[in-house]
Amino acid sequence: MLNAAELSWPVGLLTRGEQLSYFDNTGSIGADYSVAVPAGEVWHILSVRCVLSTQPIVANRTVNVTFDFGLGIVSQFSSNNSVLHPAGTAYVYSFAPFNVQAGPSGASGSQVSASMPDVLIYNLGAPSGLRIRVENVQAGDNLSTVGIDYERWLA
Amino acid sequence: MSVGWPRENGELLFVAVPAPAPGNNFALSIPSGQTWRVLAVRCDLTVTLGARSLNVAVADPFGNTAWSTSCTVTHGVGLTFVSWGIGLATAAAALNGYFSWPMPDCLVLGSATTQLVSLGNVSGADTLTNIRVLYQRWRTA
Numbered sequence: 005m006l007n008a009a010e011l012s013w014p015v016g017l018l019t020r021g022e023q024l025s026y027f028d029n030t031g032s033i034g035a036d037y038s039v040a041v042p043a044g045e046v047w048h049i050l051s052v053r054c055v056l057s058t059q060p061i062v063a064n065r066t067v068n069v070t071f072d073f074g075l076g077i078v079s080q081f082s083s084n085n086s087v088l089h090p091a092g093t094a095y096v097y098s099f100a101p102f103n104v105q106a107g108p109s110g111a112s113g114s115q116v117s118a119s120m121p122d123v124l125i126y127n128l129g130a131p132s133g134l135r136i137r138v139e140n141v142q143a144g145d146n147l148s149t150v151g152i153d154y155e156r157w158l159a
Numbered sequence: 160m161s162v163g164w165p166r167e168n169g170e171l172l173f174v175a176v177p178a179p180a181p182g183n184n185f186a187l188s189i190p191s192g193q194t195w196r197v198l199a200v201r202c203d204l205t206v207t208l209g210a211r212s213l214n215v216a217v218a219d220p221f222g223n224t225a226w227s228t229s230c231t232v233t234h235g236v237g238l239t240f241v242s243w244g245i246g247l248a249t250a251a252a253a254l255n256g257y258f259s260w261p262m263p264d265c266l267v268l269g270s271a272t273t274q275l276v277s278l279g280n281v282s283g284a285d286t287l288t289n290i291r292v293l294y295q296r297w298r299t300a
Contacts, residue, residue: 066253081199082242084253101246122246139254
């Protein structure tokens with residue numbers, strides 16, 4: 005066993021975790037975007053939203069949400085979006101459990117929905133967290149307006 | 160049997176499954192007296208020849224397959240990264256060898272013969288490595 009935590013989930017509404025929202029308009033450029041789960045906390049990720057604006061460098065990109073357990077990339081569980089994101093465009097990505105993959109569509113032709121695992125992540129000594137990962141990311145590609153809704157428990 | 164679910168005091172566990180010998184599938188036993196809810200599974204698949212398909216399944220206490228996933232693509236020669244998770248509504252194949260597949264959200268009653276296994280036509284020098292399982296556990300005995 006690599007790690008373990010006692011939980012009070014899933015349980016009735018009386019003992020649901022705190023409902024929290026995370027937002028960061030800064031994001032990251034040319035790199036994954038990471039959010040660390042603080043030590044002693046358990047998070048249930050409900051949804052992840054971000055905007056990826058790609059540079060004119062010709063390459064298709066794909067975006068996924070990866071859940072890490074602090075033991076290197078081999079410990080990840082990923083939600084892999086099959087949508088090919090071309091150069092010089094901005095797509096808005098919305099990940100949530102049970103989402104059916106769709107888009108890009110919508111009034112601006114830029115909305116993408118994708119599903120992600122309905123999992124819990126936690127930090128009991130090993131840095132753990134969530135990453136928005138862009139395959140074939142190019143210098144200058146901008147991940148921004150990151151929003152995460154999650155439930156939190158103190159382990 | 161009643162497992163009293165949902166209730167408090169479940170545990171969340173994250174385990175590494177030993178890599179099987181080349182050309183073999185992996186198996187993780189679910190012991191007697193425990194009920195599991197498997198949240199996610201992942202592994203690295205290296206195919207050395209031909210095309211393979213890979214799924215995960217649960218063999219129940221009666222030796223039957225309780226459930227199995229069904230992938231929609233094959234894995235060609237090379238390294239791919241495969242994830243299964245509850246809550247995934249859509250199978251997806253991303254760039255650079257990343258795949259994800261839906262998995263049933265079920266409780267599994269452990270026994271001397273209950274296992275979480277991979278079901279694939281792996282053979283020869285194909286390898287399954289970096290196998291990780293995230294699950295909840297309740298003790299029922």
